[in-house]
Amino acid sequence: MEKALFVAWRSGGPTTGHWGPIGKLEHIDEGYRFIYTRGARTLDGFDPFPEMSDLTRVYESETLFPLFANRLLSASRPEFDAYLTWSGFDPATPPDPISILGVTQGLRATDAVELFPCPVPDAEGRYSAKFFLHGVRHMPDAARERVDRLQPDEQLEYMFDVSNRFDPDAVALRTCDSAGQFLVGYVPRYLAREVRTLHSQCEDRVSISVARVNPSSPAQQRLLCQMTSCWPTEFSPCSGEEFEPIASVDRVTA
Numbered sequence: 001m002e003k004a005l006f007v008a009w010r011s012g013g014p015t016t017g018h019w020g021p022i023g024k025l026e027h028i029d030e031g032y033r034f035i036y037t038r039g040a041r042t043l044d045g046f047d048p049f050p051e052m053s054d055l056t057r058v059y060e061s062e063t064l065f066p067l068f069a070n071r072l073l074s075a076s077r078p079e080f081d082a083y084l085t086w087s088g089f090d091p092a093t094p095p096d097p098i099s100i101l102g103v104t105q106g107l108r109a110t111d112a113v114e115l116f117p118c119p120v121p122d123a124e125g126r127y128s129a130k131f132f133l134h135g136v137r138h139m140p141d142a143a144r145e146r147v148d149r150l151q152p153d154e155q156l157e158y159m160f161d162v163s164n165r166f167d168p169d170a171v172a173l174r175t176c177d178s179a180g181q182f183l184v185g186y187v188p189r190y191l192a193r194e195v196r197t198l199h200s201q202c203e204d205r206v207s208i209s210v211a212r213v214n215p216s217s218p219a220q221q222r223l224l225c226q227m228t229s230c231w232p233t234e235f236s237p238c239s240g241e242e243f244e245p246i247a248s249v250d251r252v253t254a
Helices: 080-086 097-104 141-149 189-201
Strands: 004-011 018-028 031-036 058-061 113-116 127-132 155-160 171-175 183-186 207-213 223-229
Touching: 004 097, 004 189, 018 097, 097 113, 097 127, 113 189, 127 189, 141 183, 155 189, 171 189, 189 223
Parallel strands: none
Antiparallel strands: 004 018, 004 113, 018 031, 031 058, 127 223, 155 171, 155 207, 171 183, 207 223
8 A cells, every 4th residue: 555655747848747745745653744845946937835835845745735635536436436446456455545546646627736656676576667658648549449459467558759859758659469560558657767767677577468448438548457567676766856845844834
């Protein structure tokens, strides 16, 4: 179960913007904590969230901050069980909100905020991450139809989209059909650089497969993918200066 997520913000437009970490949301014993990271000072155009306007403070709350709670589907909605199932959870044992946000990324069409977990080694010491495929809604009809026909554990092939004029780090995914491959979408931007690092440092490279297909879901939750690889020596994700907290956790403001 995830206990902490980084909060990313997109500068610029929906397709041309640059994503970067600006904060960290944690589940602590007393509730929840939010801290701005140094990326909030360096990402062009970012202004503090109105309800948490001081970059130098640490915020704690017994309940999940409204900014993030509003990114979860209400348990009272009739489609809530399906929402959990789409994300790979068991509706009979609903997970912590942080765990849900770690998979759904808290994406909304009305703003430029995204949440993501920093990966840790699994029980076997390997890299393991689940994510929803990005960009499905922008794919041609034939590609979207192929997504709906994918099967659990079916392999997907990744390729570095170096000619992508919006994001030079983009990693595209396509099917492995022998009679014609389909480009079906993209790895989330927060994982794209890690795919490149793991590709270059792991002898068995990176494996990306289908975890779940949700034909009746919104496009952003249509395809849940599983990514695995080795965990290279000296590999340290989420370690850049932009991930470092601005304030000390000893300085708390309710």
